[in-house]
Amino acid sequence: MPPTIKLISVTFAPMSKQEKYENLFNQIRSLTTGESDNIANLGNICAAIQHNFQFWWVGFYLVKNNELVLGPFQGPVACTRIGFGKGVCGKAWELKKTINVPDVHQFEGHIACSSASNSEIVVPILKNNEVVMVLDIDSTEFSKFDAIDENYLHQICEYIATII
Numbered sequence: 036m037p038p039t040i041k042l043i044s045v046t047f048a049p050m051s052k053q054e055k056y057e058n059l060f061n062q063i064r065s066l067t068t069g070e071s072d073n074i075a076n077l078g079n080i081c082a083a084i085q086h087n088f089q090f091w092w093v094g095f096y097l098v099k100n101n102e103l104v105l106g107p108f109q110g111p112v113a114c115t116r117i118g119f120g121k122g123v124c125g126k127a128w129e130l131k132k133t134i135n136v137p138d139v140h141q142f143e144g145h146i147a148c149s150s151a152s153n154s155e156i157v158v159p160i161l162k163n164n165e166v167v168m169v170l171d172i173d174s175t176e177f178s179k180f181d182a183i184d185e186n187y188l189h190q191i192c193e194y195i196a197t198i199i
């Protein structure tokens with residue numbers, strides 16, 4: 036009796052953005068659980084975001100001596116210091132609110148660390164109602180970030196506030 040060969044066709048549905056964020060969030064929780072070092076955790080968190088979504092630039096700016104100073108990031112080199120109210124990052128710090136910019140060229144005062152960036156989202160991270168750092172994500176695509184990104188990145192930043 037000749038061997039039978041069965042051909043099985045399997046189709047994989049691409050993951051929705053929500054599913055990707057749920058996976059990312061689980062990954063972030065497990066990467067940071069049991070680790071108390073902020074730099075190690077922030078480094079892994081931006082690597083996890085970057086590797087799940089292939090954004091152009093993902094990183095943290097930390098409030099130090101009343102300035103935002105570049106922290107752990109993934110992507111090309113970036114500006115090291117940003118003043119209060121300056122650029123998208125400084126504005127998110129001032130307003131204590133997420134700023135989603137579909138076209139950075141239309142944002143007055145935008146600080147262009149890379150000419151390849153076309154849209155950007157900045158989410159502040161607060162402790163005791165004070166901004167302690169911001170998460171900044173840049174994309175080469177215009178209008179890259181929508182309400183789903185805003186919602187999940189906000190949740191991730193609220194989680195970060197609990198571990199720093």
Ligand code: SME
Pocket residue numbers: 092113114117121122123124125144145146147148149152155171173
């Ligand atoms: N575009 C930011 C500066 C930081 S970089 O994008 C990495 C801003 O306007 O604040």
